[in-house]
Amino acid sequence: MKKNLLTAIRMTIATTILLGIIYPLAVTGLAQTFFRDKANGQLIEANGKIVGSRIIGQAFTGSGYFHSRPSAVNYDASNSNGSQLGPTNQKLIDRVNGDVARLRTENPGTPVPTDMVTTSASGLDPEITPAAAAFQIHRVAIERRMTETEIVRLVSDHTAGRTWGFLGEPRVNVLELNLALDEESRVRSQERP
Amino acid sequence: MTINGWLQILVFLALIFAVTKPLGIFMARVFNREKTFMDPALRPIERVLYRVTAVDENHEMRWTEYAISMLLFSVVSMLVLYLIQRVQGFLPFNPQKFGAVSPAHLAFNTAASFATNTNWQAYAGESTMSYFTQMAGLAYHNFVSAAVGIALAIAFIRGVARRQMDTIGNFWVDMVRAFLWVLLPFCIVGSLLLVSQGVVQNLRPYDHAMLIEPQQVQTTGADGKSVATTVTEQVIAQGPVASQEIIKEWGTNGGGFFNANSAHPFENPTPLSNLIELFCIFAIGSGLTYTLGRMTGSQRHGWSVWAAMAILFLAGITVTYWAEAGGNPLLRGVDQRATATQSGGNMEGKEVRFGIANSALFATATTDASCGAINGWHDSFTPLGGMVPLVNIMLSEIIFGGVGSGMYGMMIYIVLAVFIAGLMVGRTPEYLGKKIEAYDVKMAMLVVLVFPLVILAFAAISSVKDFGVSSIANPGPHGLSEILYAFTSGAGNNGSAFGGLTVNTPWYDITMGVTMLAGRFLMIIPMLAIAGNLARKKYVPPSLGTFPVTTPLFTVLLIGVIVIVGALTFFPALSLGPVLEHLMVNAGKTF
Numbered sequence: 001m002k003k004n005l006l007t008a009i010r011m012t013i014a015t016t017i018l019l020g021i022i023y024p025l026a027v028t029g030l031a032q033t034f035f036r037d038k039a040n041g042q043l044i045e046a047n048g049k050i051v052g053s054r055i056i057g058q059a060f061t062g063s064g065y066f067h068s069r070p071s072a073v074n075y076d077a078s079n080s081n082g083s084q085l086g087p088t089n090q091k092l093i094d095r096v097n098g099d100v101a102r103l104r105t106e107n108p109g110t111p112v113p114t115d116m117v118t119t120s121a122s123g124l125d126p127e128i129t130p131a132a133a134a135f136q137i138h139r140v141a142i143e144r145r146m147t148e149t150e151i152v153r154l155v156s157d158h159t160a161g162r163t164w165g166f167l168g169e170p171r172v173n174v175l176e177l178n179l180a181l182d183e184e185s186r187v188r189s190q191e192r193p
Numbered sequence: 194m195t196i197n198g199w200l201q202i203l204v205f206l207a208l209i210f211a212v213t214k215p216l217g218i219f220m221a222r223v224f225n226r227e228k229t230f231m232d233p234a235l236r237p238i239e240r241v242l243y244r245v246t247a248v249d250e251n252h253e254m255r256w257t258e259y260a261i262s263m264l265l266f267s268v269v270s271m272l273v274l275y276l277i278q279r280v281q282g283f284l285p286f287n288p289q290k291f292g293a294v295s296p297a298h299l300a301f302n303t304a305a306s307f308a309t310n311t312n313w314q315a316y317a318g319e320s321t322m323s324y325f326t327q328m329a330g331l332a333y334h335n336f337v338s339a340a341v342g343i344a345l346a347i348a349f350i351r352g353v354a355r356r357q358m359d360t361i362g363n364f365w366v367d368m369v370r371a372f373l374w375v376l377l378p379f380c381i382v383g384s385l386l387l388v389s390q391g392v393v394q395n396l397r398p399y400d401h402a403m404l405i406e407p408q409q410v411q412t413t414g415a416d417g418k419s420v421a422t423t424v425t426e427q428v429i430a431q432g433p434v435a436s437q438e439i440i441k442e443w444g445t446n447g448g449g450f451f452n453a454n455s456a457h458p459f460e461n462p463t464p465l466s467n468l469i470e471l472f473c474i475f476a477i478g479s480g481l482t483y484t485l486g487r488m489t490g491s492q493r494h495g496w497s498v499w500a501a502m503a504i505l506f507l508a509g510i511t512v513t514y515w516a517e518a519g520g521n522p523l524l525r526g527v528d529q530r531a532t533a534t535q536s537g538g539n540m541e542g543k544e545v546r547f548g549i550a551n552s553a554l555f556a557t558a559t560t561d562a563s564c565g566a567i568n569g570w571h572d573s574f575t576p577l578g579g580m581v582p583l584v585n586i587m588l589s590e591i592i593f594g595g596v597g598s599g600m601y602g603m604m605i606y607i608v609l610a611v612f613i614a615g616l617m618v619g620r621t622p623e624y625l626g627k628k629i630e631a632y633d634v635k636m637a638m639l640v641v642l643v644f645p646l647v648i649l650a651f652a653a654i655s656s657v658k659d660f661g662v663s664s665i666a667n668p669g670p671h672g673l674s675e676i677l678y679a680f681t682s683g684a685g686n687n688g689s690a691f692g693g694l695t696v697n698t699p700w701y702d703i704t705m706g707v708t709m710l711a712g713r714f715l716m717i718i719p720m721l722a723i724a725g726n727l728a729r730k731k732y733v734p735p736s737l738g739t740f741p742v743t744t745p746l747f748t749v750l751l752i753g754v755i756v757i758v759g760a761l762t763f764f765p766a767l768s769l770g771p772v773l774e775h776l777m778v779n780a781g782k783t784f
Contacts, residue, residue, distance in 0.1 A: 001261060003247070007365060008265040010246040012273055018242075019336040019372065020329030027384045027436040031394035034385065039394040041431060041459065043402070052402045053429055055391050055458040059408045069545070074410050078319055078399055078428040080453035082542040082570040084693035086667035086674075087521045088774055090783040092541065092573075100526040111528035114520065118540040121456030121552075121569045127545040131528070131535035166200050168464025169536045169548035178405060 044179070052175050053077075057126040060178060063106075064143040066128070066136050066155075068174045069115055070099065073123035083119040106139050127171035130159055144185060154180055194518045195531050198550030202510055205468065205554065206503065209475045209593070213499060216476060217483020223374040224347045224367060225488070235373050242369055253360035256725025259348055260718055262364040263341060267714070270337060271308035275300050277330040278322075287323035288398035294321060298702040305706040307331055309713035310338035310595060312441070312448030312565055312688035313705060315697040319430035319451050324396055331448055332437035336380075339444025340371035342597030345717060346481055347371075347488075349601045352724030353625055354489045356732045361724050371597075375477065376444060383439040386469055391462035394435040402427045434459055442473035445595040447565030447688040455555070455568040456544055467551055467568060474564045478502075478593035481600040489625050493743035498603060501751045505592045506561055509581045514553040516578035522778060542573030553578065560585035563595030565688025572667065572675065572691040576778055579691070580771035583678050586685040588759040589644060598686065598713075601720050607742070608637045608723065610754045614740040614747075623739050626732045633726060636719040643715045645762040648680045651704050652766070655680070660700040666693025669784030670777065674770035679705065684712035 031039040042054040052058055057068045059075045068075070072083040085092035099117040113131040133155045141148045158177040161170050222229050243250050254262065278294035281287060294300045299315055306313040307330070316322070322331065344367035351361045388394050407425040434450045438460050441447060447454075455461040455470055479499065486495020518538045520529030531537035536548030543552045552569035559566050560582035571579050585592060591603040608624065612634050615622025622629040655661025655676045665672035675691040682689055683705045690696070696705065741747060 004258070004262045005265050005269075007246050007248055008262070008269045011242075011248075011266060011365065012270045014242055014245050015337060015372070016273070016329055016333055018238075019377070020333035023377065023380070024328040024332060024433045024436040027381060028394050028396060028433055030381075030385055031388040031435060035388045035394075038391050039388050039435075040397065041393045041395075041400065041429060042391060043400060043429075050400055050402045051405055052427060053400075053458075055462050056427070056429055057458075058402075058404055058406075058427060060406050061408060062406055065406060074408070074424065075427060078430045079317065080319065080430075080451050080457050081317070082453065082456070082573060082692070084570060084572045084666055084691075085541065086572055086669075086671035086691075086693065086774075087523065087539070087541070087575050088669055088671055088778050088783050089667045093523050093783055096524050096527065104526065112526060113535050114524075114527050114529045114537055114540045115535065115545055117524070117527055119542065121542045121544050121567070122451075122453035122458060124453070124458055125544050125546075126458055129535035129545055131532065134534065162197070163464045166197055166204070167468060168546050168551060170534065171545045175405070182405070 044175070054173070054176060055126050057124050058175050060174065063139055065178045065181065066133060066140060066172075066174050067116075069125050069128060070117065070119045071123040071125075072119045075124060077124055080122045080124055082121045082123060107135055110135060126175060127173055130170050130172055133159070133172040133177075140181070144181065146184070154184065194514055195550070198514065198518070201550050202514070202554055205471055206506070208472055209479045212476050213479045213483050216480030217487060217495070220375060220480055220484045221487040223370050224484075229374065231374055231378060239369060239373055246365070248365040250363065250366050252363055254363055255359050256348075256361055256721045259361055259364045260721045263345070263717070264714065266368070267308050267341065270334065271304045274307055274330045274334060275304040277326055278303060281323045281326045284323065284325045286325040286328065286396060288396070289323070291321060291323045294326070298699050299697055302702040302706045305709050306688065307334035307446075307448060308338060309686050309709045310342055310444070310446055310563065310598065311683060311686040311709045311713075312446045313683055313690070313709060314448055314688070315702055315705070317452035318449060319432075324432055327437060327450060328433055332440060335437065335440040335444050335446040335448065336372050336376055337368070339376060339440070339446060339596045340368045342595055343371040343375060343477070344368045344597065345721070346597035346600035347484075349604050349720060349724040350485050350488045352727040353627060355728040357730070358728050361728050376440065380436070380439045380443055383443060383469065383473065384435040387435045387438055387466055390466035391458070392435040392438055392466060393431055393459045394433055395431055396433060397431050399431055400429040402429055430459075438470070439473065441566055442470045442564060443477065445474060445478070445562045445564040447559065449566065455566045456570070461568055464546060464551065467547060467555070470566070471555060471558055474558050474562050474566070475593045477596040478562055478599040481597070485600065491625055491743060494625065497743055497745070497748045498607070498751070500745070501748045501755070502592045504748070504752060505588070505755070506557065509561060509585055509592070510554060510557040513557050513578045513581040514550060516575045517549050517553045519575065521575060523781065523783060539573075539575050539578070542570035544568065556582050557585065559689060560687060561590065561592035561594070563590040563598055563685060563687050565682065567689050570692050571678070571689060572693045576771045576775035579674065580767065582689065583674070583681060583771065584759065584763070584767070586681045586687045587763045588755055590685050590687060591755065595686065602716070605637045605640045605720065606751060606755050606758070608633055609641070609758070610747070610751045611740060611742065613754060614750060618738060618740065620738040623733055623735070624742065626734065627727050627730050628733055633723050636723045639719045640716050641758060643711065644684055647684045647708050647711050648677070649766060651680045651708060652677050655700070660698065664695040664698060664701060666695070667784070670770050670774040671784070674774065677766055677770055680708055683708035686712050
């Protein structure tokens with residue numbers, strides 16, 4: 001008993017050093033050496049400032065931008081969470097009904113894709129479905145004074161298919177798409193005297 | 194449901210099938226202390242560890258000494274984790290300057306949670322834990338609690354395999370070999386694979402991003418009035434995530450670095466990272482069935498157990514996938530059909546990159562095993578979709594199961610199955626040449642009864658008392674499901690949650706802490722007692738009256754015992770929670 005207690009104490013110390021300190025620091029070293037950008041969160045910089053991460057969503061509400069999914073935490077990336085609303089909770093139904101009504105005025109006649117009115121699990125979902133992107137093309141085209149064909153091309157540039165043709169779901173990265181839209185608008189305004 | 198969805202599910206199962214034999218052989222060699230290809234690198238480390246911890250690697254232990262060593266190690270390492278949390282403000286690797294984890298009952302709850310391989314999280318990682326606590330406290334326990342689980346499963350297998358012996362191995366040696374050979378090398382490779390997909394691994398302070406489009410946000414101020422504020426920046430939480438992420442799944446721990454767990458893009462950024470994580474959840478549990486066959490000299494028995502697990506897995510995923518793909522009938526004017534451009538279904542609390550198939554698959558796998566990581570919130574699943582994870586845990590997570598704990602949990606059901614078969618043919622039941630007698634069955638029943646007792650007692654109190662009910666987020670039958678899920682998850686050492694329940698209260702922190710400790714150690718002790726007792730017995734050669742444990746009939750009987758024991762125990766509670774809610778959602782009722 002006493003011998004095993006001593007071993008337990010020594011084992012805790014020795015394994016904490018090996019598994020709790022050496023291992024994660026070694027992995028950090030390797031990751032920073034071989035995958036520096038990915039290991040640091042794929043941050044996007046513009047004019048020397050960080051404007052976001054490629055894989056963390058941001059909120060967009062302006063009509064010239066593609067909108068991200070609703071988020072239970074307003075895209076606070078230091079506080080990830082979902083809504084935790086159950087399927088029969090009246091709060092969920094009210095929220096969805098409100099969003100559906102608002103979205104239908106934007107795009108009358110089309111059924112609303114489900115990811116446009118449901119909150120994501122992380123609250124930071126960087127992506128929307130191609131259906132949700134198609135749903136917004138008309139509005140963005142009018143606001144940006146571009147043709148729908150031009151917008152469709154930009155969307156498809158930022159659409160990722162399934163990995164190896166079958167893993168996961170097709171999806172559109174909202175932040176990258178909106179940055180590309182801004183860039184396109186900037187170039188056009190320079191071309192026009 | 195789509196063909197592509199099923200393709201992903203079957204590819205996943207095929208991968209698990211493929212890894213079973215090589216991993217099973219490897220583990221058998223490791224614990225029989227035979228040569229493996231990793232020995233040149235690992236033997237020197239092992240020897241140093243024994244020297245500094247005063248372990249005699251040739252010493253053999255009776256089951257009692259094995260149990261005491263395991264308990265001492267668990268208690269000491271749990272106390273250290275409690276201490277680390279309470280003093281993290283003075284420790285290094287704390288760029289966000291987090292103070293002590295408080296109140297004390299939260300730190301107790303977390304220490305119990307990680308020492309028992311549960312990883313129930315009453316805190317939000319990114320706003321509570323320093324990088325040091327995450328690495329040396331939480332990820333550390335992910336390694337050792339998993340290693341302890343594997344050691345125990347091996348001890349049990351030895352109990353079956355050995356004849357007329359008093360001992361079942363050396364706890365320290367089994368545990369050290371488990372993390373050095375089985376866990377650590379894979380985690381180094383696996384964590385880098387995850388980083389290549391975009392899982393972060395750094396020690397930098399949280400980044401501040403200037404938003405492309407500043408947002409007006411309505412918040413409720415201290416006086417209860419709604420205030421509009423303009424948000425211009427996004428604080429992006431960082432950390433040494435990948436090194437923890439990989440052992441979180443490989444050791445079926447499940448405790449997320451971030452609050453959103455494997456739904457967070459920094460923990461699980463792509464469909465491929467998702468597949469890697471899913472693979473890790475099942476691999477060791479599946480491999481152990483082969484180890485069981487190899488160490489007991491009956492490979493076909495190992496596969497018949499594997500088959501029972503695979504069938505129960507397929508049954509679970511079919512129901513969850515079907516229920517989630519069907520969507521929520523209460524949402525009107527929403528297109529929930531699966532098309533080429535969207536996965537449709539019930540997307541509340543799910544991520545677009547995973548869609549319905551991968552969210553349902555993850556929820557099923559994480560609760561088949563005692564993992565508890567999530568990539569979508571079970572609380573927002575449809576009633577039946579959310580019932581499957583709950584039922585999986587109620588069956589004590591033996592469908593591939595937690596690393597080690599799944600195997601020894603399954604062994605308890607196997608003892609019961611051969612006992613029942615013995616009763617049916619009127620002969621003394623035998624299991625692989627060992628007579629199963631009154632003592633063994635009593636101990637097995639102790640395990641089977643302690644589990645629901647803890648769950649149902651605490652859930653019953655919580656669902657009638659204010660301190661329990663006031664934590665409910667979703668009223669109606671769903672509220673009962675939330676409470677039931679919490680204690681089931683705790684007793685099963687799973688760690689996933691119906692996350693709406695506010696669990697960082699004195700009542701839930703303390704009762705959940707007790708539940709997790711009971712769910713781990715009150716199971717292990719009778720289980721080790723059976724192992725010690727079996728090891729002592731003589732070998733009885735199979736005769737005509739022996740019920741063979743290598744046939745499809747045995748697989749069917751085993752599934753039958755598992756389902757009947759689970760159903761008899763929990764069906765009344767389930768009928769008031771998810772079953773009732775399912776009837777109501779179809780009747781259009783909301784709460």
